Amino acid sequence: DSGVTQTPKHLITATGQRVTLRCSPRSGDLSVYWYQQSLDQGLQFLIHYYNGEERAKGNILERFSAQQFPDLHSELNLSSLELGDSALYFCASSGLYGYTFGSGTRLTVV
Amino acid sequence: QKEVEQDPGPLSVPEGAIVSLNCTYSNSAFQYFMWYRQYSRKGPELLMYTYSSGNKEDGRFTAQVDKSSKYISLFIRDSQPSDSATYLCAMSENAGNNRKLIWGLGTSLAVNP
Numbered sequence: 001d002s003g004v005t006q007t008p009k010h011l012i013t014a015t016g017q018r019v020t021l022r023c024s025p026r027s028g029d030l031s032v033y034w035y036q037q038s039l040d041q042g043l044q045f046l047i048h049y050y051n052g053e054e055r056a057k058g059n060i061l062e063r064f065s066a067q068q069f070p071d072l073h074s075e076l077n078l079s080s081l082e083l084g085d086s087a088l089y090f091c092a093s094s095g096l097y098g099y100t101f102g103s104g105t106r107l108t109v110v
Numbered sequence: 111q112k113e114v115e116q117d118p119g120p121l122s123v124p125e126g127a128i129v130s131l132n133c134t135y136s137n138s139a140f141q142y143f144m145w146y147r148q149y150s151r152k153g154p155e156l157l158m159y160t161y162s163s164g165n166k167e168d169g170r171f172t173a174q175v176d177k178s179s180k181y182i183s184l185f186i187r188d189s190q191p192s193d194s195a196t197y198l199c200a201m202s203e204n205a206g207n208n209r210k211l212i213w214g215l216g217t218s219l220a221v222n223p
Contacts, residue, residue: 002153042215043154043198056210090153094209098144098200101153 006102018079025093032074038087116214129186133199140201
C-alpha cells in the first residue's frame with residue numbers, strides 16, 4: 001500500500017456520461033497530481049493541485065475538471081465521455097523523494 | 111524536441127543479464143533524477159532517487175547521472191523475470207512537495223527465464 005488511495009479501481013460507463021474519480025494523498029502530502037495513461041502510452045500530466053489551489057495544467061481537456069478539498073482529497077471530473085477517454089487515471093502525491101502513485105482507476109467508455 | 115528522451119524498447123534479455131536503461135535530457139536546470147518501475151496495470155513505484163551527478167547503488171540496481179552529458183542510466187545486474195516491467199525516468203529542477211516532474215515515455219523490459 002503506497003498510502004495514496006484511489007477509488008474506484010474500475011469504472012465502465014457509456015459515451016456521453018460523466019464520472020468522478022477520487023484520490024486521497026499520503027498523510028502529510030499537500031500536492032495531488034493527476035495523470036492519464038492510455039494503452040501503450042506514456043504518462044500524460046493533466047493537472048496539479050497544492051493545498052487546495054490549482055498550480056499547473058497539462059494536457060487536460062476542457063471536458064475534464066478537478067478540485068482539491070480542504071481535507072486535501074481531490075476529485076477528477078470527466079464529462080461528455082468519449083471512447084478515446086478510456087485509460088488508466090493515476091493520482092500521485094509528492095513527498096521528500098519524488099511522487100508516490102496510487103493504484104489507479106481503470107476507466108472504460110463503451 | 112522533448113525535454114526528456116527515452117527509448118521505448120521493447121528490450122528483451124535472458125535471465126542473469128546486465129540491463130542498461132538510459133535517458134537523455136535537454137534542461138540543464140534538472141537536479142533531481144528518478145527511476146520508476148511500472149508493472150502492467152499498476153501505478154509507477156519509485157525505484158531510485160539521485161541528486162546531481164554521480165552514482166547510487168541499491169542491491170542489484172545502480173543509477174548513474176552525468177550532468178555534463180545530460181544523460182542518466184539505470185543498470186540492473188543479474189536480471190530476474192520479476193524485473194520485467196516498464197521503467198520510466200523522471201527528473202525535476204526542484205525538490206519538495208510542490209515539484210514538477212518531467213517524464214520519459216518508459217522502456218519496456220522483458221527478462222526471459
